[in-house]
Amino acid sequence: MDFVILSLAILAIGIYGLLTNRNLLKAFISIELIAIAATLNFVTLSSAAGVGLGQAFLVLAFSTDTAVSAVILALLVIVSRKYGTGDLRQILKMESKEESEEAETDGDD
Amino acid sequence: MILEILSIGLIVSACLALFLDEAVYSVAALAGTFLFTALIYAVDGAIFVAIFQFAVGVGTLTILFLSGELLSEKSVRKTSPNKTLALIAGGVVLSLPALFLSISGSTSAGVNITFGNGLWNLNGMDAVLQGLVILTVALGIVIVLYEKRSGGK
Numbered sequence: 001m002d003f004v005i006l007s008l009a010i011l012a013i014g015i016y017g018l019l020t021n022r023n024l025l026k027a028f029i030s031i032e033l034i035a036i037a038a039t040l041n042f043v044t045l046s047s048a049a050g051v052g053l054g055q056a057f058l059v060l061a062f063s064t065d066t067a068v069s070a071v072i073l074a075l076l077v078i079v080s081r082k083y084g085t086g087d088l089r090q091i092l093k094m095e096s097k098e099e100s101e102e103a104e105t106d107g108d109d
Numbered sequence: 110m111i112l113e114i115l116s117i118g119l120i121v122s123a124c125l126a127l128f129l130d131e132a133v134y135s136v137a138a139l140a141g142t143f144l145f146t147a148l149i150y151a152v153d154g155a156i157f158v159a160i161f162q163f164a165v166g167v168g169t170l171t172i173l174f175l176s177g178e179l180l181s182e183k184s185v186r187k188t189s190p191n192k193t194l195a196l197i198a199g200g201v202v203l204s205l206p207a208l209f210l211s212i213s214g215s216t217s218a219g220v221n222i223t224f225g226n227g228l229w230n231l232n233g234m235d236a237v238l239q240g241l242v243i244l245t246v247a248l249g250i251v252i253v254l255y256e257k258r259s260g261g262k
Contacts, residue, residue, distance in 0.1 A: 003149075006116050006207035010123055013203070017127040025177060029126050029139055032169070036123075036146055039162075043155045055158050062165050069169055077176055 003044035011037035024076045024086045031072065035065045111152055113208055119145040120207075121200030128196050130188045132177040140170050 014033035021027055039061050046054020076086075083091045122141035129135045143166030151159035 001112050001116065002207055002211045005210055006119070006204070009120055009203050009207055013120070013123050013127060021127065025132055025135070025173075026127060028173075029135065032139065033123050033127070033142070036142065040146065040149070043150050043153060043158055047153050047155060055155050058155075058158050059161055062161055066165050066169065070172075073172060073176060 003040060007037040007040040007044075010034075010040070022088045024080060024088060027088070028069075028072055028076060032069065035061075035069075039065070112149065115145050115149050115152065116207055117201055117204045119149065120204035121197050124196045124200040124203070125193070129193070133174070134188070136170060136173045136177045139173065140166070143170065 010033055014030045014037060017030035017033065018027055021030065039058055042054045042058040042061065046052065046057075079091060080086050083094050085091060119142060122138045122145060125138035126135050126142055129138060143162065147159045147162040147166065150156075150162055
């Protein structure tokens with residue numbers, strides 16, 4: 001049983017999901033999985049080495065991770081409410097359409 | 110044996126969380142991922158970290174359940190049972206290397222140093238973190254320069 005390989009597997013799943021999924025919620029879940037993969041190493045390696053410092057680091061990492069998650073989720077909700085969809089490609093299309101319309105109105109002025 | 114079962118559960122629930130189509134089921138699978146992680150920490154002897162992970166997980170999942178419906182498409186198709194079974198099988202296959210391979214044993218340097226000891230006691234963690242910081246800074250600079258270049262055109 002090797003926790004480094006386990007965390008590598010979770011990291012790979014998270015990165016794959018981040019690259020392939022178009023849904024904002026799935027992107028957020030991918031980021032959470034990457035964070036889990038990172039924090040898993042802290043506990044297992046520090047336990048293997050007999051150093052308790054890793055657990056202290058982990059509590060700090062959890063706090064940071066939670067704050068980051070809250071900010072990401074708030075941004076996702078704002079974007080989702082503004083564009084009415086959670087699909088990243090549709091949001092990008094709408095954004096580029098808005099930009100082109102703004103450029104046209106600026107050209108008319 | 111318990112750790113192996115928990116590891117398989119962790120990978121399977123991670124796969125389900127990412128690839129199930131319904132948002133609620135996906136968040137429920139993420140709850141399983143958090144739970145399995147907390148149990149692995151507890152079995153590994155890090156009780157306080159397990160409690161902390163559980164508390165943080167509960168908070169995150171509460172918010173995710175509330176916002177999951179908002180962030181997901183209304184007309185999403187149902188996940189077929191075959192796809193769910195394939196995801197579970199894929200998760201089990203992905204967890205096999207962690208069960209049967211090992212890179213945490215003695216290093217090839219010949220001395221009696223394990224991977225964890227090397228990271229924590231021989232400043233290996235410093236080197237890894239410094240490398241990650243430099244890599245992140247380099248990536249950030251590349252992205253900023255690319256945005257500036259494409260924005261200027």
